[in-house]
Amino acid sequence: MWHEQIPLLSSSLLGLRNGISEGSERDYSCWRRCCCNCFRPLSIYSLQKEARLKTALVERDDFSSGTSSRSTKLIHGGVRYLQKAIMKLDIEQYRMVKEALHERANLLEIAPHLSSPLPIMLPVYKWWQLPYYWVGIKLYDLVAGSNCLKSSYVLSKSRALEHFPMLQKDKLVGAIVYYDGQHNDARMNLAIALTAARYGAATANYMEVVRLLKKTDPETGKERVSGARCKDVLTGQEFDVRAKCVINATGPFTDSVRKMDDKSAADICQPSAGVHIVMPGYYSPENMGLLDPATSDGRVIFFLPWQKMTIAGTTDTPTDITNHPIPSEEDINFILNEVRNYLSCDVEVRRGDVLAAWSGIRPLVTDPKSADTQSISRNHVVDVSDSGLITIAGGKWTTYRSMAEDTVDAAVKVHSLKAGPSRTVGLFLQGGKDWSPTLYIRLVQDYGLESEVAQHLAATYGDKAFEVAKMASVTGKRWPIVGVRLVSEFPYIEAEVKYGVKEYACTAVDMISRRTRLAFLNVQAAEEALPRIVELMGRELNWSDRKKEEELETARKFLYYEMGYKSRSEQLTDRSEISLLPSDVDRYTKRFHKFDADQKGFITIVDVQRVLESINVQMDENTLHEILNEVDLNKNGQVELNEFLQLMSAIQKGRVSGSRLAILMKTAEENLDRRVVIPVDRSCGGL
16 A cells, blocks of 8 residues: 555545445546546556555646645754744644654655755854754754754854855854755655556546535435546546545645535635745855744744755745745845845845745644634644545645655544555655666766766656656767757756656646756746747647647746746836946947947847857857847837846846846957957058
């Protein structure tokens, strides 16, 4: 029996059934959506011969499309919860930390390719805080016991700055370093779903639950939940899935499913929005995170290296439940201001350095059986309704396995199902069993991949990386032999798009955000890669030209609203006065006119191509179009002088950085100025 496929997905609903199908309209326990969006038989395998649960899981959107892909990327026990447990003598919070630390160790073991220990620094600016924090962190190690990743330690001021040179030096007295885990959350979620399928679960994304099915129990006369009416979101087809037990594991949407069962059910979910931002990797050391335990309003901020970038977050504010949470400019600026407080004044924290931003909805819950219904449970809650619907709510990423175990145990007990104990502790997830830290070397040697690309494939797919490498296209270069990149600055290759379709990817958004993490790392790079991704997916899924255009439009809207592109663009579209010195205006105007040789008052792709050709630089038209489109505020295919000056003003203010057009124009100008005519008068006009 494979227990842990249950509470993984942000909008999932799952049915359990013993033995053989009982005549449902579609026996979904042995079918799954395959890469061509049809349904294909799936072999059934059981970890135990004497008892087996047949499981079907349906997800309204893509796997990990909700909060599961928008986390802080930490696998942690919860340092601040341990502090509260000690200060308030709260045994429940202590047990929660103890459980999380056990699950942290298990997750690092079963998915070594997707997770690893991460040292996190706690800077100390007051002498009395040093022993206080040290005792707390040591207790964290003590509670972990044999599951302690590495022992925490104290650093002097000089050593702290050596490890984290961009740290604020003034009044720093030292630092404490402790260890937690870090992972690739969306890929981890997918690995769990793929492992579930491998052991016999029927899994399907883009499958929405329209309503719950019920039948009357002949013994008690009560209505009991007996399955769900499902709708294929991609085709519109509807069908019934019958089950002895239905489990509601829908995160922030918990209450909407509970109300399908009972319209009078009280809300138990109290959603909270957490915003994160991504900044360039130079903002943090490559292998050292930072924790700010006392922000200006009491919230905790993490500052962590991830995928060679830097993640900062998270906020914690009440929010409405939505399928498409949008990061607000207020939250982004709050995080930036907090980052400025603990980074050196030598490091200019600029708004334009926010490469991506996202918001995730954390489903905090109140226990419906608690006498104090206003108190929020920091642990997970398993609730059974009068009609037999089982709801699992609350909890956190780190404890997903124990949440699933508790849920299935409740299902077995309440519905008298036959099953043995959970066997998922130590069960390797997809890609983890034969992974090793040096696996990437074989990819380089056997397939001729770049070292950076090979490391990325090994860390993303584990021992399945060889399957991706076999699909890689020849580059036509001496080196690398294979592995054409989607964008030059990231190690994602075209073969991953083809492989991603085999991993249930159905849309371009699935590919840029969850099969690869490009949208979470750099929205401009993701937009640049989109046309090629859509082209490759179109070949695999037989998309029409119209479908390709729809996918491009949907993906661009996703980047614009949900990945922070809107907030980034608004920094350019601010119509306030251009704050440039007269000398700067003159300099930038001259630069502009070197491209606008015809004095039209605007620049087009043709103008840029002409200048680049004059300095022997080749660039394809699609790339040039994307570069100009970043600055083309009124989207008329032209960059006007006023738009260019606004861009340069925004760059000087720190609102925007890394503009490819600004860099391109500056480089071209320098190359043009260096082209000095060689005098020939002393050779009588020539040779």
